[in-house]
Amino acid sequence: MADKPSFFSSLGKDIPASIVVALVALPLCLGIALASGAPLFSGLIAGIVGGIVVGILSKSQLSVSGPAAGLTVIVLDALEVLPSWEVFLLAVALSGILQVGLYFTRSGTLSEFVPSSVITGMLAAIGLILILKQIPHALGYDGDFEGSLSFLQPDGLNTLSALFYSVWDFFLPGPMLIAFVSILFLFWWDAKRPKNGPLKLLPGPLVVVVFGVLANEAFKIFAPGLAVEPSHLVQVPISGSLGEFVGQFRTPDFSAIGMPDVWIVAVTLAIVASLESLLCVKAVDEIDPQRRTTDKNHELLAQGGGNFLSGLIGGLPLTSVIVRSSANVAAGAETKTSAILHGFWLLLSVLLIPFVLNLIPLAALAAILIQVGYKLNTPDLYKRRWSQGWHQFVPFIATIAAILFTDLLRGIIIGLVIGFVFVVARNFRTSISVANDGDFWMVSARRNLYFIHKYELQNSLGKVPEGASVVIDLERAEFIDPDNIDIINSFARNACFRDVSVTIRGDVDHLEDIPLEAPSKKVVYT
Numbered sequence: 357m358a359d360k361p362s363f364f365s366s367l368g369k370d371i372p373a374s375i376v377v378a379l380v381a382l383p384l385c386l387g388i389a390l391a392s393g394a395p396l397f398s399g400l401i402a403g404i405v406g407g408i409v410v411g412i413l414s415k416s417q418l419s420v421s422g423p424a425a426g427l428t429v430i431v432l433d434a435l436e437v438l439p440s441w442e443v444f445l446l447a448v449a450l451s452g453i454l455q456v457g458l459y460f461t462r463s464g465t466l467s468e469f470v471p472s473s474v475i476t477g478m479l480a481a482i483g484l485i486l487i488l489k490q491i492p493h494a495l496g497y498d499g500d501f502e503g504s505l506s507f508l509q510p511d512g513l514n515t516l517s518a519l520f521y522s523v524w525d526f527f528l529p530g531p532m533l534i535a536f537v538s539i540l541f542l543f544w545w546d547a548k549r550p551k552n553g554p555l556k557l558l559p560g561p562l563v564v565v566v567f568g569v570l571a572n573e574a575f576k577i578f579a580p581g582l583a584v585e586p587s588h589l590v591q592v593p594i595s596g597s598l599g600e601f602v603g604q605f606r607t608p609d610f611s612a613i614g615m616p617d618v619w620i621v622a623v624t625l626a627i628v629a630s631l632e633s634l635l636c637v638k639a640v641d642e643i644d645p646q647r648r649t650t651d652k653n654h655e656l657l658a659q660g661g662g663n664f665l666s667g668l669i670g671g672l673p674l675t676s677v678i679v680r681s682s683a684n685v686a687a688g689a690e691t692k693t694s695a696i697l698h699g700f701w702l703l704l705s706v707l708l709i710p711f712v713l714n715l716i717p718l719a720a721l722a723a724i725l726i727q728v729g730y731k732l733n734t735p736d737l738y739k740r741r742w743s744q745g746w747h748q749f750v751p752f753i754a755t756i757a758a759i760l761f762t763d764l765l766r767g768i769i770i771g772l773v774i775g776f777v778f779v780v781a782r783n784f785r786t787s788i789s790v791a792n793d794g795d796f797w798m799v800s801a802r803r804n805l806y807f808i809h810k811y812e813l814q815n816s817l818g819k820v821p822e823g824a825s826v827v828i829d830l831e832r833a834e835f836i837d838p839d840n841i842d843i844i845n846s847f848a849r850n851a852c853f854r855d856v857s858v859t860i861r862g863d864v865d866h867l868e869d870i871p872l873e874a875p876s877k878k879v880v881y882t
Contacts (some may be wrong), residue, residue, distance in 0.1 A: 796825050
């Protein structure tokens with residue numbers, strides 16, 4: 357068994373990974389804040405809190421938290437209903453308290469019932485959407501905000517039409533050149549990166565960002581026609597002094613705590629953010645190279661603490677986010693030190709060098725996200741699901757399609773419904789066998805009996821004729837639903853009236869809290 361990575365032994369991988377995640381997170385924090393109708397700085401606050409605070413509290417080694425695209429519509433609607441930004445911050449803080457309450461009810465364990473086909477479908481869908489959404493940014497078209505996962509876009513287009521528009525009718529040669537060279541380098545670097553020496557720690561995405569900045573500065577001097585437009589660069593709010601920087605933080609308006617709308621928004625945020633976080637953490641466990649398992653219930657405590665603090669100091673609501681988490685895994689992170697450090701890099705860079713960040717072309721960042729998307733959406737993933745049969749492949753593909761053509765939350769719900777239909781259908785296979793030799797009958801449970809097996813059990817017992825001897829064999833069942841126990845008990849009680857001898861075989865005392873009964877001498881337990 358491999359040794360658990362220690363703090364110092366993993367720093368060589370966690371530090372480069374944290375830089376990559378910070379580069380990816382920066383435009384996402386800003387883009388989600390912009391799409392939510394919130395101050396841009398609030399997105400950065402959520403990203404910093406998600407990295408440092410949630411990173412410390414969480415038991416997940418690889419997930420990364422921050423503002424999420426799945427919450428943009430909720431935030432946008434809430435800001436129209438609530439009277440001020442400060443009142444909204446109160447709702448965010450309260451949602452964090454509610455999430456902590458969910459931790460005490462152990463609600464996090466519900467995520468363990470999500471079929472793996474839905475989880476891998478979600479990962480593949482995110483990868484596909486990243487590729488489709490980032491190609492327009494790579495070509496210089498910014499019709500949708502960074503981090504968007506919705507099919508419909510604010511520019512009137514959708515994911516597919518925006519892709520065709522950017523390719524055929526709108527593309528800028530400067531951003532396209534930066535993105536093209538960056539993508540080639542990233543895939544080459546992954547294949548040819550030195551295995552030894554200091555260069556093995558050099559993050560390819562950092563090289564791409566530096567190249568993008570230098571290339572654009574060179575365009576300005578030598579080829580002004582290729583220079584990237586200011587609107588296609590990162591746009592971090594710049595503070596002239598430490599006082600101005602601190603002045604961008606806000607506190608909640610606690611006087612509004614009695615407003616019903618505040619609590620409605622808080623409950624909505626708590627439920628949606630918890631669902632998205634739990635599914636993300638479960639998905640990250642699926643792609644963790646070390647296959648570690650996160651305590652999902654404890655994650656609610658971590659997310660609740662993060663949202664409470666984010667609301668207190670002026671930040672957006674946050675969740676565990678699959679894009680940043682996937683970039684973290686792809687960058688080779690080993691422990692949660694990477695997530696924590698990425699929060700510190702965001703804080704320091706926004707505080708000390710915002711003017712440098714504002715030189716980064718979005719095309720360079722798009723190249724990084726396109727590579728992350730490919731790693732989530734490899735052909736081998738589809739082949740593996742296909743080889744597992746229709747009961748795995750159909751929910752997998754359905755989840756991808758649902759997320760692609762709606763948004764993350766709606767798509768997951770659709771995928772869950774379809775996934776559970778296949779789970780039920782699979783478990784509805786014949787669970788009871790019936791055999792007879794003259795007047796001797798054997799009714800056997802092949803596996804555990806749940807409520808969906810009621811009809812099959814009743815139908816099987818109904819085949820036993822009057823005057824027969826029947827053995828009901830339950831030895832292979834460790835669990836029998838109370839409804840099925842009632843059916844067996846009813847059959848046994850009726851046995852004396854039909855002159856049927858019943859023998860019930862199995863460890864019946866431990867099958868359920870509701871025990872089988874022995875209503876007459878016609879019934880024997882063995």
